Amino acid sequence: MSVARAERVAGLLRRELADIVQHEFEYDIPRGLISITDVEVARDLSHCKVYVAVLEIEQAPEIVAFLNEHAGQVRHELGKRIRLRLTPSLKFLHDTSSETGQRIEQLLAASRKPR
Numbered sequence: 001m002s003v004a005r006a007e008r009v010a011g012l013l014r015r016e017l018a019d020i021v022q023h024e025f026e027y028d029i030p031r032g033l034i035s036i037t038d039v040e041v042a043r044d045l046s047h048c049k050v051y052v053a054v055l056e057i058e059q060a061p062e063i064v065a066f067l068n069e070h071a072g073q074v075r076h077e078l079g080k081r082i083r084l085r086l087t088p089s090l091k092f093l094h095d096t097s098s099e100t101g102q103r104i105e106q107l108l109a110a111s112r113k114p115r
Helices: 003-023 057-069 071-081 097-112
Strands: 034-041 047-054 089-094
Touching (some): 003 034, 003 047, 003 071, 057 071, 071 089
Antiparallel strands (some): 034 047
C-alpha cells in the first residue's frame, strides 16, 4: 500500500473518530474537553493508534482508559461509517505534545525575563 493511501485513510479515521467520540459517547466520557489529534495507521490497515489530547491533564488517564475499554464499541460504529475491507483495531493513547509545547514556552519566557 502506498504512503499516500495510508495518510488518506488516517485522515478519514481521525475525522470519523472525532465525530464518534463527540456525538456517540458525549454523555459517557468522563468530564473533560478532548480532541483526536492524530491517527497512525499500520501498513496493512489492521490496527491504528489514536492520539487524544485532553484539556484537563489530570483527567487524561481516566479518559484514555475509558476510550480503550470502549474501543470495541467505537470500532463497531466506525465500521458502519467507513468502507474498508477491514476495520482497524483501535488503541487510544494520550497525546502529550501540547503539554510539552506549553512547558517549552514557559521555559523560554522565563529565560527572557531580566534578572
